[in-house]
Structure formats: structure tokens, C-alpha cells
Amino acid sequence: MIKKHLLPLMLLLLNTYFAQAQIVQEVCPGVFKITLGKPDTFTPERFREELPQVSALRQLPAGKLPFNLTDIKINFNPRGTIIELPLSGDEQLYGFGLQMGSFRQNRLRKVPVVNDYPSNDLGYSHAPVPYYVSNKGYAVLVNTAKYTTFYCGGNQPKQGGPASKNNSSDTTKLTVQDLYNSTATSAGNMLVDIPGVNGIEIFVFAGPDMLTAVQRYNLFSGGGAMPPLWALGIKYRVKADFKDTDVYKTTDYFRKKQLPISVIGLEPRWQTAAYPCSFAWNPDFFPYPAKFIAQLKSQGYQVNLWEHAFVSSSSPIYQALLPQSGNYLAFNGLVPDFASAKGRDIFAQYHQDKLVDIGISGFKLDECDNSDLRFGSARWSFPELSQFPSGIDGERMHQVFGLLYQKTIYNIYKKLNQRTLLDVRSSGALAAPYPAALYSDTYDHAQYVEQISNTGFSGLLWSPEVRESSSFKELARRSQTAILSAQTLYNSWYLQNPPWLQFDRDKNNKGILLPDAEQNEATIKKLLNFRMQLIPYLYEAFHKYQQDGYPVFRALVMDYPSDEHVFEVANEYMIGKSLLAAPIVGGADTRDVYLPSGNWYNFNTNEKYTGGKSYRVNFKLDDIPLFVKEGTILPLAAPIQFTDNKTVFHLTCSVYGKKVDNAYLFEDDGISFNYLNAKCNNIELTIDGAKVKMKRKGTYVQKRYVIDRTTIIP
Template sequence: MKATLKICLSLLILLSGFNSGLQAQSITWAEIEPGVWKGITGKLDAFDLVKAAGIKPLHNELQQMPKAGFPLPQQEITAKQTDGKTYLRFPLERSEQLFGFGLNFQTIFQRGKVLTLHVDNYAGKDNGRTHAPTPFYVSSKGYGVFINSARYLTVYAGTAVNRDSKTPPVIQDRNTDKNWSSHPYSDAVEILVPAQGAEIYVFAGPTALDAVSRYNLWNGGGCLPPRWGLGFTQRVQRLTDAKGVEDEARAFEEKGYPLDFIGLEPGWQSKSYPCTFEWDKTRFPDPAGLVQRMLKKNIRLNLWTNPYISPQAPVYQHILPYTASHTVWNGAVPDLTMEQGRKIFFGELEKGKIDIGICGYKMDEVDGGDTYLWPDVATFPSGHSAEQMRQTYGLMMQRYTYEIYHQRNQRTFGLVRASNGGGSSFPYVIYNDYYNHQDFITALVNSGFSGVLWTPEVRASKTAEEWLRRFQSNIFSPMAMINAWASGTKPWTFPEVAGQIKTLAALRMQMMPYWYSEFARYHFKGIPPFRAMYLEDGFSASGDSKPTKKGGLEENPYEEAVSKEVKDQYMAGSYLLVAPMFTGEQSRKVILPKGKWYDFYTGKYAGDGEVITVTPGLDKIPVYVKDGGIIPMMPAMLHAPKNGQKVDLEIRYYGEKPGEYQLYDDDGETFNYEHGEYSFRTIKILKQNGGIKGTLSPAVKGKPDNVGKVTFKMMTE
């Protein structure tokens, strides 16, 4: 009888498995760094995002993060396998909001979305196909989840309703219920991984910013650009020759506009689309001489390229055995996972380019376009799938060019069209051909959730107003850049606002000590230099997007405002809130988090935990400083300070409460900081007797010291 019962029970379980088609799998968890857990289920792919990026966590910095326990009910994270695929499920509370899932351009809140995370050029819809579809999400509850897979993941971010859910939605009758919804409540994030297993990472808080910081530190820390990378850059027209480059630099100097590096577009190569990777001898007869002449003027050169090799390229026959079955624009696609192919390909980027002083690269067309990029039916000699290569190609282009510069102990800062999870430490900024100013700001807000940098670059404008408005937000971004490859625009193209543009460009240079210190925080602390308001104290976001009522909504405009997507203002560094203006706007609303805030330009009190309406005029972008804010400034210069160059500082203080700031210093050009050759000097300011008392801790003996005369300025009277 017992034997029969066991057989029946076994058959029932077996039939249940056949009916569902899913085989439950255990997840093996291990804490690999403080507050970072790795979970493994099933059979893992041999190639993934972590391997493509070559991640090296910053262990010492992670050790300094606050201790935290596993932030989710571990038993409620489940995995199942069927048909060679893995189904992951993560619990989701009703009050949670979700952020991340890559570089989105139109939405901040991701709860309720279905996304296919697929590297592609952005086509105007937040559906997961984007330049950096990072499989990392952050919860308003203060934790993050990363799926280490180089596959096209499908995400159901609180949309799917499980039949056996612990908290099922209320059953509604559409016939009689006016509040019936086609999107019932879901209590889970579910992710389909098209592979036989999955590697999962969970990052604890306790805050959402802590989770993001742990993720960035685990990825090697945020990038630390050279000082000159935070200056101003101009990309010249497509077929500009050597004389045109020198004329451009001369015009900037004569007109008094700052310039740190010039970008050369496809015309520097003898042929492009596909590329030969050799200098065009008619336009650039002496590239080494040009580079040296520009360096003497403190201006560097950056080169555009895509990775597709022309049959007329000198290396074509040599690299052919290490390329894909399909071409892009008739160009061979190198298999960057193969050492032999990498040696040939990246050797071309070094030989006669980096080794003559080229400062970096703009790596184009590594993102997508299904009608011209390699198809998913393509094969690569390494055996890695076309899908995996699509998801990691931008990562590998960044990694291996960066390694060339690292081996030379020379920092770089460049541009790329695609990235992914694992790319936080690479000194590249994402750009694209989509040109919507408002969406550019939303992308800048989202970049902080995804471990990438984004520039709202300026290309062209229809009016002087648009030109100025775009330029204003551009200087409060990771890379201040005009990309004139097609338009030929200059900062002075619109004479009626040329003066305002020059003032803004000068402001970018004046703020370099602040920007540089904030990027040091990104590297050593993992804190994104540009990030969403939802990572700032005093802001909140709940999953049901309903304001907390303390009466009518009329009595709580702040609660109503923060319950909606805030995608047109952002934090820039430790203290600044930036609220861009767009063409046609005379005024706008700004949501100030709880705590006192002050106008950046005047120091006047602006508000505390409230929504204000501002009318700044055409000349200014609204910027606010939190109470106790300290902004170190230097004199406006045409070029970033060189290694060893002493720079005077004016340290501006805002508000009432005591302020403290960590001013970062190193040589600004090399990787010597990785060996301890840097310092954080403490600035302290107290308000007393109608004035302020400010101090800067002494320079550390034996460390770089680039600080000259220091003065303190009280901005708030």
C-alpha cells in the first residue's frame, strides 16, 4: 500500500512537472563582498558581461561601505529551467518603485514595464533596446539586482501575475467595476534568461544610493577622467583636414573660448564605412607633427572610428581568420574575444595613433541597427554567439583601448555608442544620433542607475535660444562637447548669444575642481556624479505612484510632485541640483528636496521641501545648492591645468549650517593614483559673526599638490 502510494505521488509530481514544463532549481548564495551576494542557478554560460568587461572589484572601498544583511526574502527569489531557458522571480512589494534596466530616454519609473534588454541604437521608445541595456535594477526600498548574462533578457518589471501569488490582485468585474484595469497588481519582477542557468548579484543598501554605489565599486569603481577630459571639446566636420584643425584651434584661442581636445571625424582615415585605420595622406600628410603642434598648445586630438575593417585596409588579410561570417558595410567584423584578432585590431589603434600622442577614441556604430549590423545568424570563430557579441561589443571596445592607455600610464576620456553591465570603470561617455533635448536630460538622469555616463551633446540648433538652452545643460554633464561633424557649428555660431556661451564655457572651467573631486567620489565611493533626484535624501518614490495625503492634494503640492516621474532635473555632484530650461519655456517648476536650498548664482534662499516656480531669463540655467554646500572654483582658463601647475582656489559657501567637503588632488594625467599618489584635503567652513571661517587641511607630504592661493567666499548673506 505504501509503495503504491509513493508511486502515485511520484507520478503526480512528474505529471505536475510535465504540465508546467518548469523544473525548479535551487539558487546557491554566497556573500562575496560586504553587502554583495552572488547567486548561481543551473548551468552557466562560459561567456558573460563580467568576463567581457574583465571586472576587478575595489575590495578595500567595498569594505568601507556600511554593513547590511541580505535585503530581500532570500527564499522568495526563485529559479526554474525549461527548454534551455531560465526563469527568475524576485519579490516586489506594493510600495516599491523600480529604476534602471539600462539607459532609458523617456521614463524613470520602470515598474509596470515589459523590456527586452538588447544593445541597439535608441529609436524613440523605452522598450529595452538601447545603447546600454544594463541588466541591473534598483528598488526604492534600497537594494539592487544584477543579472550577469550576455543574452537578450526579457524583463517583466511588476507586470506578470502568478497564479499562485502570495498577494494576488483583487478580482474585478469589468461589467460593473468602473475601476477595472487591464494591468492588475503584480508582486514580482520576473526575468527570462535564454540560457540554461543564471548568475545573479544582489546589492544591499540600506539606501538606493548605497546599492548603486556598491554596484559601481564591484565593477571597479567609477571612471576617473584626466583633468583635461572635464574641459571643453569640439568635434570638427567630417572631412576637416590638418589645416582646418589648426585653424579651429586658433579661432578658439583668438576668440577666448576654452578648448582641451578636438575630435577628428571619419575624414582622418583614407576610407571609412568600412575603415582602413590609416591616415589620409592628402588631408593629414604629417599626423605626428600635427599632434605635437597641438599638444604644445595644450590641445589634444581624439579620433573617430568604427571597428569594421575595409578589404582595402592594410591588415585585412591578416585579421580575416579572426572575423565573423557576416560583414558590416562590407567590412570584416573582428572577433574581439580572440587574443590573435585583438592583437591585430587594437594594434592598428595604437600604431601611428596612440603612440604619436592621440588622446583617445570615439567608437561609433557598436550599438545596433538590425538592417546593417551583423545578424543573429552570424557566427564568430571563437564560438560565441552573435547575440552575445552584440551585447558585449561596446564593452570590449572600451576595455581593450582603455588597457592600451593604462599600460602607458596615460589616462584617456572618449566616446562610445554602446556599453553594458560591467562598464562603470571605463572612461567613456555614451552618445547617439537621437536629438531630443528633453529626452537627453532624462537619459542623463537614468545614467546614474546604470553605471554609465551620458552626454547631452550639442550638434546644431534652429534658433539662438535652442543653442543656448542646449549648451547650458551640456556644461552640467560628464562631457562638455559640441559635435559639429555634420553641421560645422562653433560656440559663436549664433552671434546674439555668443557672449552667454562664452560665459558658460568659462563656468565649466571654473568648476573643474568641483567636477574633478566629484569624479573622484565616483571612483573611490561609487557615487554617480550625475544622478536622479530619487537617489537624493528627501525624495521618495512609491510603486503605486500615489501621494501621501495629509489633507487634499492642494495642501500637498510637494507630495504630489514627488509621486510622479521627475525626469527634468537632477543632482550634479554632492551639492548641486540642476533644472534645465527647454526651448520656448519662460518659467518652470523645480522640486527642492527637504532641507534648505540656495540659488547657485546669488546665494539667496530658494526653498525647503517644496515646489517653486522660477523665471531665470534666457541667460541662466536654474541651479541650486543644498545648505552647507561648498563649491571649489578656479580661475577661468582656456585649458585644464597641467600636471604640477598650481591653481588658485575660490571656495564658495552656501547656506547656514557648517559645511565640509573633500577636495581631491592628484597629477591629473596618469594612473599613479592607483598606487596611492593622491590626496583628499578637507575643506571646513563655519558661519560666525556675520562672516565665515574656512579652513583647508594641509597638503599631504609626498603627495601631489596643485593648490595655489585659497580664498573663501560667503555666497549667502
């Protein structure tokens, strides 16, 4: 038996041993791994599906860090692992995944833990990532699936010597807020607390600037996601109890009114059981699934199915998954062991044979986060103490469950050489290659905009879906945000009619439409048509994301890391290289917009603004809340209702300013992974006098782009 008085000495000797054994490796260009002790078996990096894009990493500027890697301290104690990373006093910190309620993370205590209803600024999230990025030009990933706490500066260790005169205040506090207000200062290092582990890996991504550091993170993950062309259109989820005949009525309405809807999503009732899931078609609602899908595809629609991963005893895969699942249930269904290749294979093979092979183009992967940790009554998911055949426990499984669920479904399509875009309610670290847009049951519009900015730091995509609203004005404002995001989605799972015809839920379901429904429809149609016009620009931006790790949607601070005016700007964001989005939330018709250095144009009026200033700007309900950077060639397509393998985009190229940079387009079949084998074209757009011309380079034969006209905007 070890005597208690010897325990501190033994821990000191243990720390000394591990400090000597600390290993630092440059595992990819500009990516450094620090290893101490024996790392966990189940980590995000070990579950990574795609290999790092080493050739693309080599093309980035030489890596640079504002500190020495030896300044990172790792210690073990009876609690677990403690990491201390250097911070400077003027450093601005961001990241931690899909964060709600916070943007700049300085001086906060962040606990990036998966939770089905994120709130406040603690870090609970649908997509927690133990990772942060600094405007000083680097990013850090702590490679763990344990529940981890980050203290983002402000914690001062005690000092020896005489007592400081400034460590207390003689001022009497007269309010509770003043009494408990944080005393954290801007000084102090990043502290990371990982209970229950005695080994860790840390990945450090060098800049030299903030955007390059994020590119390295995305490329190390395997490169950004590349969705199919059709996924850049509009998705509409129908009411949960719709039968095939109800769906036909809705899709016929869209085509009759020339509303550009590309994807139809079916909600839970398509199955014989949904909580938990059977994954078997409900014959009373969809008696001929293959015929139903074929009918919709003949009208230009893709079909997406809602599900979650918990398996009903009535499911055809129940018996096969019984030994390949956790020892506790969720929603009274089996929890597949997605950490096991065998568990993933059983789940995936059924989906391929029964659903994908008859034409299902994607899935909505629901409930793959944890039940709400804010309330003791929230108990629908499996407990953290669960055990799985692979050896992973419930805590770590919760943190990676959404990632592994995406991996399981995505690999079906990849094996079939088909691209997809999934909906998912949980994700995590190193998820950039997965074509999956996050969503949430929360519905705060301001937070939905903020999350577009936040996800760009962490290799994630976010869908600020539109449901019902308190007014048509709110619905239009939410639609303006949706068309300027990774996925434009209307979720009408409890609405009989589209929400622009009646925003009130009860009246909608009774068929009582708004008196100005037709006018509202025209407003929404204009917004949706702009989304379809933007597809060529977005497709190129996603190609750059896949190839170079360059985030499509990102906060202004990533492009302007030294501009203190954007350090806390989360309600504006960049789209690609040249567009700045500034949605309006709430009931106002105007908002303040800060435009960074350079000159910018209001997309709606072509009014020119000098950067480095804030402006009060008005946007009507059918306007596009967008600014274009001077020097841009912006290719916009004539609106179409959907895309297919024969689609040709007829472009109007708007040229903003006199000194113009070349622009680019990406051309391929739009649906397969053949572009990875060079079956594609890269198109360069150049200004020649008063016209924009195209120069193709590549082997793809079909021409998807034709320039109809050029507009010069001085």
C-alpha cells in the same frame, strides 16, 4: 525516444534537481550571487576587466535586503530560464541602463536590448543593462548577454478556487486607448524571461538604502571611472571634411576669442576609408599627422579620433584580423572578435603603434550598437546568427560589443599609464570603470536631460551633445545642459562654423553668420567658462566615484528615496553631494523645480529656498540652472582655457549657510594612474571664521589649488 506524456514529469524532476543545486554565496561584502544550473560562458561578469573594490565595499554600511534570498525563484522550462523576484506594492523601480522614454519602470515590460536608435519605453538602448534598482534599498543584476525580458510587476498568476468577481469589467470600452490600456496593477513580482538558457547567475546588491546599493554595484564593477583633468573641459568635433588647415583656422579662432576648448575631435575623413574603416591617415587631408598633433598640443588641445570597429579590406590589419573575426560583415567590413584576447590584441597593438604613440589622446567609438531593430530595412550591422572564433554568437556579441570595444582601447592607455575619456555609442553591465561617455544620434532635449538621471543608476556616463538647433535660444538651453553633464561636447561634424555663430545648417555652411553672432558667442563663452570653473568640484566628485562608487550625476530619488515627490522627477539631478541641476528644455524661460528637504540657494541670485516644495524659477540664457545645498563649501576656479600638467586653480570658495560641512578636493598629476599608488593628495576644506582653509594629506608635491578668497552667503 522520450514519450511526449513523460516530458512534463522529466522537466519537473529536472527543476527539482536544479532547485536542490541552487547555490547562494556572498561574493563580496553585501553582494550575493545566486547560481542555478550551468551559467553561460559569455556574460558581462566574465568579461569584467577590473576586480571588485573589496576594501571599499567593506567600508559601506552593513548590507540589508527587504526580502529573503530564498524568495527568489528560478525555473527552467522548454523555453529557457524564468526568474521570479519579490516586489512590494509600494516599491519604485529604476535602471536598465541608458533608458529613453521611461524613468520609473514600474509595470513596464522592459527588453534591454542594444539598438542604435532607442525610442519609446520598451528598453531598446545604446547601453542595455539587465539590472534594476529599487528605492527599498537593493539592486539586481541578471548576469546574461542574451536578449532578456523583464516584467516589472503587474502580472498576476492564476489562482485556484472559485472565479473572482473582479477579474473582468462590465464597462464597455469606447476608445481604442481604453480597450488596450494596460491592466497591470502595482502588485505582482518581477518576472525575468531568458530564452534558450538552462543556467543563470543573479547578483543581488544590498543597501541598506538605494544609493548604497548602487555604490555596491559600481564597486563590484571595479569602481567608477576616473577621467583625466583635461577631459572635464570642453570637446569640439570639427566638420567631417576638414583638412589640417581647416582645423588650424578653427583652433586659432578659439584661442583668439579665449573660448575654453580642450579637445578637438576629428570625424571620419581623417582616414583613407571610413565605412568600413582603414584606421590609416588620409594623406590628402592630414599629410603629417604627428606634426599636426604636436601643433595642436602646443596650443593646449588634445586630439580625439572618430572610428568604428569594422575593418576595411584596405586596412593594414585586415589580413591579421581575417581569422579573428565573425563570419558575417558589418558595413562590408570585418567584425573583430573582441571576445577573443587575440582579436583584441591585434586591434589594440595597431592603434597603439600608429595612433596613440604619436599623441592621440582618445577615440570616438561609433556604430558599436546594433542596426535599428524597429525597422526591417536597417541591416548595416552583423546578424544575430553570426558566429565568432571565440564561440560567442551574434546575439550575445551585440550585447557586449561596445563593452569589449571600450576594453580594447582603454587597455592601451592603461598599459601606458595614461588616462583617457572615450566617446562610445554602446555600453552595458559592469561598465563603471570604463572612462567612456555615451552619446546618441537621437536629439530630443528632454530625453537628453532624462538620460543624465537614468545613467546614474547603472554605472554609466552620458554626454548630451550639442549640435545645431532651431534657434539660438535652443542652442543656449542645450549648452546649459551640456556644461552640467559628464562630458561637455559640441558636435559640429556637418557645420563649417561653430553653431553659436549660426544655428541654421545651410546658412552656416555658406558662411552666412547671425547678425548677433558676437553677442551669442559671449553668452556661450560665459557658460563654457562656468564649466571650467567647476572642474575642481567635478574632479573630486569623480575621485569619489572611483574610490567609493558614488555616482557623480544621479537622479534625486537616489538621495531622497522616501520622498514620493521625486519618484518621477527625471528632469532634475544631483551633481556630486551638493549641487542640483534643473535645465530648461523647449522654448520657455521658466520651469517648475522641486527642491527636496533642506534649504537650497539659486546659484545665480543666491536666493534661499525652503526644501520640500516646488517653485517656478526663471533662468536667463547665460544663467547656470543650478541650486546649491545649504551647508556647502563650493570651490570654483578662475576660468582657464585648458588644463595641463602645470595648471594651478585659483579658487573662490563660496560658503552657503551658517552650519557648514567640510568639503574636499583631489590633487594629483591629472593624467596618470599614479594616484592608485598613493601619489596624490586629499585636501580638506574647512571654514575658519570668515575664511576657508585647506589641509593637505598625501605625498603629491605639486600644489594645484590656491584659495584666493572666500564668500559667505548667509
